[in-house]
Amino acid sequence: MHFYMPVRVFDERDCVLRHAKDIARLGKKALIVTGKSSSRKNGSLDDVMAALEAEHVEHLLFSEVEENPSTETVLRARDLFSDSGIDLVIGVGGGSALDAAKAVALVLKHPGADLSYLYDATKDASALPVVCVPTTCGTGSEVTGVSVLTRHDKRTKISMVHKIFPVLALVDGKYLKNAPAELIVNTSVDALAHLYESVLNAKADDYTRMTASAGLRCWAKTKEILTKERTASQEDLDLLMRSSLLAGMSIAQSGTSLPHALSYALTYDLALPHGKAVGIFLPAFLKAAPEAERDELLQLAGFSGLAEFAAFIGGLFGGTEVPEEERRRTFEMVAGNAAKMKSASFPVDEKVLETIAFG
Ligand SMILES: [Fe+2]
Structure with missing residues (x-):
């Protein structure tokens, strides 16, 4: 038998703000990966930004993740941010944002990584550290290594072969309040x-x-x-x-x-x-x-x-x-x-x- 759960989990009120130091320990320049609007409405994005600012962690925002994120979206983030000195990725949102964050953390670690990299098990699976802040109650992506991506070329969704576990999951039920x-x-x-x-x-x-x-x-x-x-x-x-x-x-x-x-x-x-x-x-x-x-x-x-x-x-x-x-x-x-x-x-x-x- 085998049990592997390498994610540090805080499941408590205001944990994003309370654990700002734990986030800051993981990097100096963060890329926040999120969807177009919900993380602004439920307060999670404000909390993450406030935590980063309190600890003087630089941050950039990629808020283009669509529902059922595509490999194209992941590669777009690579194109936009590969020269930005990002050393930490923070996924904020539902499963789509969290899954996209893991794939983005992989491709930013390996310049030149393309679609085939995501699905080639022989490639190096190391990634930038990932922090996940879930705002929906289904995916559990904050404690899995899985990243399910839409493959338009195959007309379906296929999990990336590499397992990218977040380092830190900050879980707060308050983000569901107005869902x-x-x-x-x-x-x-x-x-x-x-x-x-x-x-x-x-x-x-x-x-x-x-x-x-x-x-x-x-x-x-x-x-x-x-x-x-x-x-x-x-x-x-x-x-x-x-x-x-x-x-x-x-x-x-x-x-x-x-x-x-x-x-x-x-x-x-x-x-x-x-x-x-x-x-x-x-x-x-x-x-x-x-x-x-x-x-x-x-x-x-x-x-x-x-x-x-x-x-x-x-x-x-x-x-x-x-x-x-x-x-x-x-x-x-x-x-x-x-x-x-x-x-x-x-x-x-x-x-x-x-x-x-x-x-
Ligand atoms: Fe599912």
Whole structure:
């Protein structure tokens, strides 16, 4: 068994400001990598800038990260900043910004690195230090080495082969306070998918189950936020962030499985948010899993069984139409990927995959 979690995590109120010195220790000139607007609205960008200014760390801003960031965006940051003397990269935002930050930290470390570098496992994977400040509650990217990038040339999303773990994760539920309800739903279902796919995974072990069980217990307490049965307290927002982080620790050990594999083409072709594209396949994935383990996992998240879970997901995402030909395309892509077909903890042949892909 193997457990690797090299990220220093602070999960507490105002941790960006409180740990300004920990950021400053990592570099003298930071590149902040973020999206176009949300980090300005939720206060995270102001906090990061204030922390850097308090410690006299120079900083530049790259705020062009789009949802599902493309390799083109990563290479654009390389072109803009490779001669700027950047020695630290700070990702601020949702999974898109954090994943982009890791890839940018890699290409800035290796001048001349191009698209092929991101996908060539024989290349040096060292990168500039990365700090992550998550502002959504699904990705867990702040504690994983994974960077999922859109490949327009392949019409899907593909993880970079290099694992770039952040050095520091600064996690504060306050950044979720004004997040749109739909964003909370989508990202929180992504976190749930990470928890389930990491455990129902060929690579799962007792360490994965440790982080996933803790994550599911946190997640269970926030269910009624997603169904709008009550509004979120500050404690709920902290729990949403924490379940996402624990889910990230789980997938950092074992990876994801079939719902994620099936989701990528849907996100590309239908522009479905990641969490929704994954969530669509989640009930059928659990249905295909061994009954005793599935029921135990469902109970940890506060569900009495599969029927209640399917109704819950249906209530969140009901009405989302996925055309038959789209399900066919993603089914065929995954069926042809031997590694993905072996990623679940239970045997999956084309017949089983069909039940998951077509629901
Ligand atoms: Fe995900």
